[in-house]
Each structure stands twice: as structure tokens, then as C-alpha cells.
Amino acid sequence: MPDRFLFPIPQDLDWFALGPIIVVVATGLVALIVEMLRHKRNNAYVVGVSVVGLLVAGAMAASQAGEPAKEILAGTFLRDRFGCVVQVLMVAACLLSVLFSEGYLRQKRIAYGEAYPLMLWATAGGMVMATSRNLVTLFVGLELLSVSLYVLAGLSRTEAKSEESALKYFLLGAFASAFLLYGIALFYGATGSLHLGRVAEVWTSGFETGRSLLAVGMALILIGLSFKSAFVPFHQWTPDVYQGAPTNIAAFMAAGSKVAAVAMLYRVLDAAQPMVALWLPPLFWVAILTMVVGNLAALVQKDAKRLLAYSSISHAGYLLVALLARFKAPDVVSDAALLYYLASYSFMTIGAFAVISVAARAGRESTGLSALNGLWQRSPFAAVALLLFVWSLIGVPGASGFVGKLLIFRDALAADLVPLAIVLAVASVVSVAYYLALVRAAWVADESEADAAVAPLNAGSGLALGICAAGVLGLFVFVGPLLGWMAGPRSAEAERAPIVRQG
């Protein structure tokens, strides 16, 4: 357990371990100052500062992935392989969203520079959620992510749709946080500490009151996190918020916020591993429901952003299968499938949203599927990229989505979760129908709007699309080394190595 917290700052504090988060937060502050100093209507420097800061933070996080796990600052911060990989993913999701933001916000006439600092701080919140086993830290990280996103969802402040989505997100997000907090309070009552490391000890100690508090607390925490990760039946806010929020923000929510929520769920389930018999059955059904409802509801959508929202719900279901397999059979299943799928999902989803954002021009944005009509004439590159992302989202061999689903399928079988594996496979087949609707809108249907002829792809969107496409293909080509990097060496020694505690 944590040593006494030495105030103000421990002498031997490992600043480099905290580095990625510090860099992202500081970059947000610098970007805010630059935004105040800039010339009117020119966000180029703000974007530049954000991109540089994110690249530095990503490099710092990636360089630490191989180091032994270490817990610092009185047990409030944990640096391990999982945390470092998730930090890299969060930074990548933010970077890609930032890249195509400027052109999009300009077209939509809402080029407010404060969007970038807020996106950076949201990213920092998500990074905190992945690198702690202390419930205070996890909670503050979650709120940093959420509060920034409430503001960002309402960024288009003269548009009733955007404000409505912000209000819905805010009310449901705060409601979910309250459930999470009550669960944390019960965990605290049962274990006498806010550190998750104590849960297993109390659960196996035979202290009956503590066990029942842990059981109820676990249920409440899972409800709170299910809201954040958009699991059915706590998913209703997702399509509304994604549809109303600006498209670049929806992309960041779909990828970054999902990665962070799944990472926090990972930390909680990891600590509650001895309670697996208790939480596995309900989460088993939640996973089935999420995959089934997400895919069926997507079939009837006429709006591209709502369609992607339901697609993100069904992908949340696949991710939950990966989590359940990981913790049902921790000896045979590694983190690799989960992390690989998160990476692959982030690239395809941000890419798909970036393609949709191309439809915005001259202050208006139509997100119906018909807005994509004739895309292959206007912007062949975007149309080809969309084809690749849909290819990968469906899970056809040849792109990273296929490998990701295959890995989760294999893990589910290895963990003896055969029904989940079957539902996953069937759901993927069903998903072909609505993903093809997206492609058909862009490739087959003809131009319907007369003024749609000119919408050249701006440099930022082109770059973001290119990186996403390269990511989807790269993850497929270099699957072996990547899985090795994500899972780390799987030796008995590494498994048993205790987490070093410091300061």
C-alpha cells in the first residue's frame, strides 16, 4: 500500500513517468495563450503548438512502454505497459482529430481557437484514467475528460442541435458520474482505502459486510462506466450526442473517450478479478445486448453520424468481449487483443468521421447519408479512404479490423466464452448491411445537390485521412511486432513481478 504522502513533492519523484500527461496539459496552457495572442481568425499557430506537444507526449509515452511497472506519488499514479500504450492511443486520437479540425471548423464558421486546448485537456484526462489504480485519480481524470467534452459538444453555439447534444451529454454524464461516485464510496467503506489494490484482499478475507459493500459498489461503478463506454442499455445518449456535436468532436469522442472509458474499466475489472464470478454474468449479457442492439439499430439510420454512433456502440460490445475474455482467463489471454482493437477502432472511426466532415461547407453541414452522394467525383481520395475504413470496420480480411475481430474471437474461445464469440461473428455479418449503405451513398448514388461540385479536400483533412488509412493498413501489415509491443514479454517472471512502489 502507498507510503505516507510526502508533501510537497517527493525528492526522488520520477518526472519522466508523469511526463506525457504534464506535456499534454502544459501544451494546452501554451495553446490557450497563443490563442489569445493570435491574429484574428488564424488558428495555425494554435494547431501547430498542439501537434508538436502531442507528438512529444506520444514519444515519451511510447518510450516507456517497456519499462517495469512502477507506482509513484503514494500510489496515485501507475506507469505500466497497458497505461503507456493507452496513452499513445489517446494522443494519437487527439492528434488525428486536431489535424482535420481546422479545415472543418472553418467551413462550419465556428473556428474558435479554444477548441484545441480543450481537446488537449480532455486527452490528458483520458491519459490519467489509464494510468492509475487510485479511485480519486481515476475519478478526476474522468471528469477532466467529461467536462472538456461537454463544452466541446456545444462548441457550435448558435446551432440548436449542438447545444441540445451538449445538454444531453452533460446531464447524462453527470448522472453517470454520481453512480460511479456512490460505488467508489462503497468501495472505500469496504476496503478502508481509495486504492483499488485493496479490493482483492478484502474480498478474499471473509469479511461479509465488506463483501456485500463491494458487490453493490461494483454494480454502481459498472453502471457509471457503462454510461461512459456506451454499453446497452446505457447507450441512448450516444447517437444524439454524436449527431449534434461538431463532427471533429464526435470523432474524438468516439475514439478517445471510448479508449479512456475502456481503460478505466480495465483497471477496475483488473482489481476486481477475484470477484469475477459475480460480475461476469451481468456483463456477459450486457456484451450480447450491446452487440445486438448496436448493430440492429444501425440498420435503420439515415444520418451518417448516427450510423457511426451505433457502429461505435457495437464496437464497444466487441471491446467488452475482449475485456471479459481477458479477465475470465487471465492466464491464457493477454491485453494484446484489447489494445490492438482499440488502436484499429480509433483509426477507422476517426477516418470515417473525417470523411463525413468533408460535407460541411459555407457554414452549413448536412450529415444525412445523401450528403455523401457524389463524393467519388468531388474527392476521389476521400471516397477511396472511406471504402478502406468501411472495409476495416466490417472486418473483411485485408485490413486491421479483421485482425482485431479475429484476435477477440480467438480470445473469447480460449476463455470459454463461446456464445459471445458466436454473437460477435453474427453481428459482424449483420453490420455489412449498414456499412455498405455508407459506401453506396459515397460511390453509387449520383450527385443530388447542385452546389456540391466544389469542396476541395483541405490539407489537414487530407493528412488526417492519409494517416488513418496508413494506420489501418499498417496495423494489418505489422501485426506481429505490434502485438508483441502491446502484450510485452509473456513470461512467468514478468507476470509475477510486483509493481515497484516509490515516493
Place this chain on the structure above:
Amino acid sequence: MPPLWMYLALGAFLFATGVVGVVSRRNPIVIFMCIELMLNSVNLTFLALARYAPWLPVPLEREPQAWMGGPAMVIFVMAVAAAEVAVGLGIIMAIFRLRDEVDVDEMNLLRG
């Protein structure tokens, strides 16, 4: 001192009241007040558990300062709730400027 379970029961009752309020009320400001009620019931639960600290039979006494997490958490919850109020009221103001009413049942622009 009243027994611990009374505080916990009061906390649970306040939390349930907040949940019912969120589900049944239609004005976003009242909904938000109900969420605040839920957060405060959590604070009460934290403080009650911290005050009655050494009730656990498991050997936790070796680290008495771990219990300070509860009162510390209350400070964090208050700060976060304040941040949420600032953002939430800002959003409600923005909506009010756009449409002159804020009933959540009228929020129906977004549907599939």
C-alpha cells in the same frame, strides 16, 4: 453518536431521491439540482464512513492515513461539482438564448 447505518441509510435515501428526480423532472435546472443531491449524498456517505473509520475487522489499522482518502475525496467531489455547474449552466444559458425554453421534452431535434 448515532450508529453508522443511520448515516448510510440517509445517504442511500438522498441518492434514491436524486435518481427519482432526475428520471421524473423535465426542467434541466431541476434535473441538475437532483444530480447535485446525488453527489451530496455521496459526500455524506464518504464522511460517515471516514468518521466511523475503525469498523473494519480486517487488519487495516497499519495504515491509518489511508482513511484520509474519504475526506479528501469529498473536497474533490465538491470541486468537480462546481466545475460541472459552471459548464452546465453555461450550456443551459446558450440553449435559452436560442429557443426561449429549456424543457427537456422539447429537445427533439436529434432523432434517428
